[in-house]
Amino acid sequence: MLSGAGAALLGGALWTCSAQATPRARVGLLSVFAVPPPGQRTRYEVDFLALMQERGWSEASNLTFDVRAAAPGRPLSAAASELIALKPNVLVTAGTPAVKLLRDLTTDIPIVMSGAGDPVGTGLVSDLARPGGNVTGVSWQLRELIPKTLSFLHEMVPRTSRVDFVNQVGDPGHPFFAKVMREAAQARSLSCQVHEVADVDQLVATISASTADAMLMLATGMIYSAQERIATAALQRRLPVAITGGPAPALAKSGLLFCYNANGEEMARRTVECVDRILRGAKPADIPVAQPQRYDFVINLKTARTLGLTVPRALQLRADELIE
Numbered sequence: 001m002l003s004g005a006g007a008a009l010l011g012g013a014l015w016t017c018s019a020q021a022t023p024r025a026r027v028g029l030l031s032v033f034a035v036p037p038p039g040q041r042t043r044y045e046v047d048f049l050a051l052m053q054e055r056g057w058s059e060a061s062n063l064t065f066d067v068r069a070a071a072p073g074r075p076l077s078a079a080a081s082e083l084i085a086l087k088p089n090v091l092v093t094a095g096t097p098a099v100k101l102l103r104d105l106t107t108d109i110p111i112v113m114s115g116a117g118d119p120v121g122t123g124l125v126s127d128l129a130r131p132g133g134n135v136t137g138v139s140w141q142l143r144e145l146i147p148k149t150l151s152f153l154h155e156m157v158p159r160t161s162r163v164d165f166v167n168q169v170g171d172p173g174h175p176f177f178a179k180v181m182r183e184a185a186q187a188r189s190l191s192c193q194v195h196e197v198a199d200v201d202q203l204v205a206t207i208s209a210s211t212a213d214a215m216l217m218l219a220t221g222m223i224y225s226a227q228e229r230i231a232t233a234a235l236q237r238r239l240p241v242a243i244t245g246g247p248a249p250a251l252a253k254s255g256l257l258f259c260y261n262a263n264g265e266e267m268a269r270r271t272v273e274c275v276d277r278i279l280r281g282a283k284p285a286d287i288p289v290a291q292p293q294r295y296d297f298v299i300n301l302k303t304a305r306t307l308g309l310t311v312p313r314a315l316q317l318r319a320d321e322l323i324e
Contacts, residue, residue, distance in 0.1 A: 024062045025279045027052075028088035030080050031069035032098050032221035041067075044268075048092075051272040057279070064088075080105055090278050092137075092271065094246060095220065096122050096173035103135055110284040113137030114271040115246045115262065117218070119289055121180075122173035128289040136284040138270045139291055140245050140262045142177055146216070147184035149244040149260045152297070153214055154188055156257065156304065156311055157240050160213035162191040166206060168220045169198040177218065200226040207233040207241070219245040219261060231255030231303075240307055252298040253323055257307070263294035296320050 033042050041049075045067060049059065057063040066086050068079035080101050083091065087109070091102050094114040102111050103124065111134055116124060119139050125131035128139070153163060165181040167174050178194045185192035193212065197203040200222060207215070207230070215234075217223065223230060223243070231254045234241045240257045247264030270290045277287060300323040304311050316322060 024064060025057065025090075026064040026066065026086065026088040027057075027275060027279075028083040028086060028091045029065070029067045030076070030083055030091065030093035030098055030102060031067055032076075032093065032095055033069065034221075034225045035069050035071050047268055048272065051268055052275070055272065055276045057276070077101060084109065090275050092275060095171075096124065097168075097171050099124055099135065099137075100172045103133070107134055109134065110278045111135045111137075112271060112274045112278065112284070113139070113289070115140050115267050117142040117171075117173045117177055117245065118180075121176045125289055128291070130286065131289055132285050134284050136287040136289055137274050138262075138267050139289050141291055142173075142218070142245060143180055145244045145260065145262070145295075146177065146180045147187075149242050150181070150184045150188065150190075150216060152258065152260055152315060153216060153240065153242045154190070155315055156309055157214045160190065162193070162212045163214045163216055164193045164195060164210060164212040166195045166197060166203065166215060166217040168218070168222050169196045171196075171218075171220075181216065197222075200229065204229060204233045207239060208237055210237060210239055212239070214240040214242070216242050216244065219243050219248040219251065219259075223251065227251055227254035227256075235303065235306060238307055240309065247296070249296050249298045249321065252300050252321075255300065255303055257303050257309075258297070258299040258319075260295060260297050262292035263296050266292060266294045298323065 036042050059065055068083040070076040070079055084106050091109050091111045092114055093099055093102055096117045099113050099116050115138050117140055119125045120128060121143055124135050163185060182192055195206050197206055235255055242257055243251045243259040244261055248259035248261045252259040274287060297319045298321045299311055299319045
């Protein structure tokens, strides 16, 4: 999950508006995380509002913050439609499926991506420097992350001959991401089977029945919602699993082998900076899509030992965190 302060901004110094009056703005968040109990907020929402307050936007004075999410009996599409009906000044969401869902529903309301796999490769924007439509924000750049994650996985499991790739059904970027994975595997003389799973039950069944030597999965809301169950299935199958994409240190801590992903703190700050610029009059078409400058590489050494793997010293030195 996302947390607190981060690093570089999209550009420009931190700008607060405490010295000037601003009209009340409405920001709508289409959440891909599990719905919290009534009256509570997810860590992402808490951190988002804290960062907005740094820039002078507070629910107590000039900000209305609406959150909608999928729930039992209500798909994400219904939550998105409900959010758009509130006519927010800016919409925020994460992940290629959710961003595309909003973009297909509105071309008028600005949409800020709090991370998306590869917005050019998946057709969300025309160009990173000048997005050209109503979508901008931050990219995870899976075009680079997938091959790098695979290289780390190959180093940890050097005798592997097949690494499978798993993504969630309904991701409009899946064909592009699968192509990147196949090309990265071929470059390492590895075979690869691509799987799309509809839910956690199907994912666990895929892990349990896998005949691959290792597996690479994209971080999705589905995985965040069932971390321990997925990690348990991988350990029972003795299958090394790596995660890439959105912020995923918690997935490595839950028992998966490692994660290599865009840094959550940086992503949060860049997202809020983009929202702030739009609320102050900037057009999303003119705001460059930010790319990560920081990455989290978290290795679970306890899991590696359980799987009979020896993590090379060079990789341990590169890691941001080692879980014993």
